[in-house]
Amino acid sequence: MAEAPGYDLLLKGGRVICPASGIDGVRDVAVKAGKIAAVEEAILPSAAREVVNVADKLVLPGMIDTHGHVYQYVTGRFGLEPDMVGVRSGVTTVIDQGGPSCMTLPGFRKFIAEPAETNVLAFLSAYLVGGLEGHFYPNLYQPDCVDIEATVRSASANRDIVRGIKGHAEIGGFARWGIRVMEMAAEIARRSEVPLYVHFGQLWGLPEHGVNGEDADTILERVIPLLKEGDVLAHPFTRHPGGFVNREGELHHVIQAAIDRGLKVDVGHGSHFSYRLAKQALAAGVVPHTLGADMHGYNTQVPEIPVPLGTPEEHEDDENHPFKGQARFSLTQAMSSMMTLGLDLEYVVKMVTTHPAKMLQMEDSLGSLAVGRTADVSVLDDVRGRFVLRDNEDHRVIAERLLQPAFCLRKGKKIDSDSPILPQAIAA
Structure with missing residues (x-):
């Protein structure tokens, strides 16, 4: 009988930036029972029940x-x-x-x-x-x-x-x-x-x-x-x-x-x-x-x-x-x-x-992807191009890099970024 996968979810191949852990590089992040179970350079896809390819995305603490x-x-x-x-x-x-x-x-x-x-x-x-x-x-x-x-x-x-x-x-x-x-x-x-x-x-x-x-x-x-x-x-x-x-x-x-x-x-x-x-x-x-x-x-x-x-x-x-x-x-x-x-x-x-x-005096529970922490994770698209951003004075600037939310994990549950209040990118 085949061995059951050890992880519930695997975020594979994203750029993980976790200042609290000193990590900034391509890593795989594994989740089990709503907790961060592993952050490693490579984790076999077969080790997880569900695999999400996050190559070219940013993977951050929630x-x-x-x-x-x-x-x-x-x-x-x-x-x-x-x-x-x-x-x-x-x-x-x-x-x-x-x-x-x-x-x-x-x-x-x-x-x-x-x-x-x-x-x-x-x-x-x-x-x-x-x-x-x-x-x-x-x-x-x-x-x-x-x-x-x-x-x-x-x-x-x-x-x-x-x-x-x-x-x-x-x-x-x-x-x-x-x-x-x-x-x-x-x-x-x-x-x-x-x-x-x-x-x-x-x-x-x-x-x-x-x-x-x-x-x-x-x-x-x-x-x-x-x-x-x-x-x-x-x-x-x-x-x-x-x-x-x-x-x-x-x-x-x-x-x-x-x-x-x-x-x-x-x-x-x-x-x-x-x-x-x-x-x-x-x-x-x-x-x-x-x-x-x-x-x-x-x-x-x-x-x-x-x-x-x-x-x-x-x-x-x-x-x-x-x-x-x-x-x-x-x-x-x-x-x-x-x-x-x-x-x-x-x-x-x-x-x-x-x-x-x-x-918040909550460094022990928020802001980190350390193993054992609650699996709160934000995954962002890092879009390159020329985009218009404007402020309340209608002053406009050109952004060559636009961050947009793709999805997050909250206690290990994947939730898509589908909020109706999210702004749409405006090309310059």
């Missing part, structure tokens, strides 16, 4: 999207279906940035994280209401709507899913309430012993009576002293006031010192990203540590996201939404943007594997 919005329905049109952002886009772990709060986390766990095939984690909102459509209802985001004790308790009791806190340092909030909300968010993260992920760049707009003497270009220098090592500065390449590059086109003087004392930088691509400002910041020496796609229902073309009941009449038509005209993108498209801006593939892979695993 990619981690550090900035998602997947609290579907509860966060209005922001919330996307988690597997559309995750496994159906080639991404095995998605961090929801500020969707759930201490009040709404039980629903997030029960109805989002548990049913999803994607590994869904959260940075808990500092606000009691969480990530609702705050640009419609900014008064929900004032200091009276933050409960430090309740949020610390929630984060501490749900550490399996809550890996950080989300805060907003932007001119609309500062003009209304000053720095108090950020002080409270920093205290929550410090007491919870998790990172604080801080949004920079205008978000909710300004009060009708003006900016109350606030200057967007001073927000960074006031917020950064509140932060601890490991906290994350998001949206370094934002096109909105209050980001890393000031109105004079200069990198803010506090950024390098912040990085030197252990603060991290996350791209947070999304509706804020500008190639123009990214070039300026990179030229000044700012190299982000992690990469989040920041996809949500306003900046992707999504099938039938309903308008929430109670939405102000002037915003019921999506043509009037505040992020109108966005380019479609994904985590792999964001990786392609980083490469087009001059970062090498090997570093960009770290931005979506080992670096976010460390940010």
